[in-house]
Amino acid sequence: MGVVxxxxxNTWEYILLLPLIDTxxxxxxxxxxxxKSKLSPQEKKQNEFGVAVMFSFDSQSEPHVFPSPLAGLPxxxxxxxxxxxxxx
Numbered sequence: 001m002g003v004v005x006x007x008x009x010n011t012w013e014y015i016l017l018l019p020l021i022d023t024x025x026x027x028x029x030x031x032x033x034x035x036k037s038k039l040s041p042q043e044k045k046q047n048e049f050g051v052a053v054m055f056s057f058d059s060q061s062e063p064h065v066f067p068s069p070l071a072g073l074p075x076x077x078x079x080x081x082x083x084x085x086x087x088x
Contacts, residue, residue, distance in 0.1 A: 004017060042070075042071055050069075051085055051086075052085070052087075052088050053083050053084065053085055054083070054086040056081060056084070057081055058081060058082045061082060063078040063079060064078075064079055065078075066081070
């Protein structure tokens, strides 16, 4: 882990560099410790890959309700963001 300070004067501007996770190793570890048959439908859905999106503040947009993608999390009642798919 490291921190990039180039051209930054304030601590809140720093960029934190995190080590990448070995996805295959993580999935193998989960397979050995998680019994998928005991997961609820919601837990199974949370473990699926979804679409990456980018939220951008849009001062021209009218506030609107942005529905939560997950049960248990509240909707955003006065959202002024536009949401666009983010190709990975």
